[in-house]
Amino acid sequence: MHELIGLQLALFLLVLTGCTNNYVALLEGAQRGGSVEVVPGAGEPLQLERNGQVALLDSGQVFAVDRQQLEKTFAAVLRVQPPAPLRFYLYFLDDGKRLTPESERLLARMKESLHQREPAIVSVIGHTDTLGDAKVNERIGLVRAQRVAEWVKAEKVEIRYLNVTSHSEFNPLVPTPDGTREPRNRRVEICIY
Template sequence: MKIRGVLAGLTAVCAVCLAGCTGKSYVVLLDNPDGTAGKVVVQGNQGEQIIDKAGEGAPLDGSAPPAPVTPQQIAHDFGAAMKARPALPQQFLLYFETGGSEPTPESAIELDKIIAVVNQRPAADVSVIGHTDTLGNAAVNEKLARARASIVADLLKQKGMKAHALTVESHGESNLLIQTPDETAEPRNRRVEVSVR
């Protein structure tokens, strides 16, 4: 069986569970959080089926084409596995004034949201990456971006963030969100990215 999509690992685990529990194994394609759906190719000893619509399923042996599966049946067959899925990563962008190392007032408000997300996870892994725009010297921008990331990490810890792992990095002006020529002020590039996994 070949599986492609965000829920590939979950689909395979659920199919194995069903084989042991009911004697009839099938794969069902679920939609992603953004509403899109991937694609599952089921290759079994009785044929190959392609599932490309969320809410449709096909037997693992490839013996029948995809057919709709009711939400109730999906919940019954896969509910426990779906509840066991880890939370999806979340990303936050905090912005800074030119040359400054303090978040803008609007971005400072985001700190409490970040802490709430981190503290809801049993073993959160948090990365804090600082960035700058292209104004000024690249080496100075590298230091400024690290200072921004360190300040955000310190603020998060001071406010009670309980992360299992915390990494702080600087990308300086090397990883622009908005592509600009050198020596260009771009507020959206003066940022710290906080990723929570």
């Protein structure tokens, strides 16, 4: 689940099983350039490349359906789709330990959002810039993420699942050469599902 969301695909797949038909529909919200390959139990892979395309798995047909027909056909499932994850980026000062003033304010909004999504699934990822040794940066990213995770736990919100990890310097917001100080890369990314 996290991998799809981590790639920021606003893609929603819907599989419905009827008496004789199996469908996969690419619904609105898919990223530009995004596509889905559907591999039926038997037969050739089917490619869905545009919003509104539907693959009929039993026959291997791919066809377009207008928005109105999609909404009518898939209304029950569309009503229960989960809300999009909430993302927050907290940035750190040069000392690497204290949040920037803007991030301090954002922290309050993040805490409010936790209460709105209770019971929440939360992902906390620490990041660093490329200044310093990669192994040290791995630890720094993890320490930052663990600190934010402690703030999450302190909210006394029911957490269904909490994942805490470090991407260190290897997933920069701003790509830089090694050994570069970049404040926008010194961050913790929080996703609340």
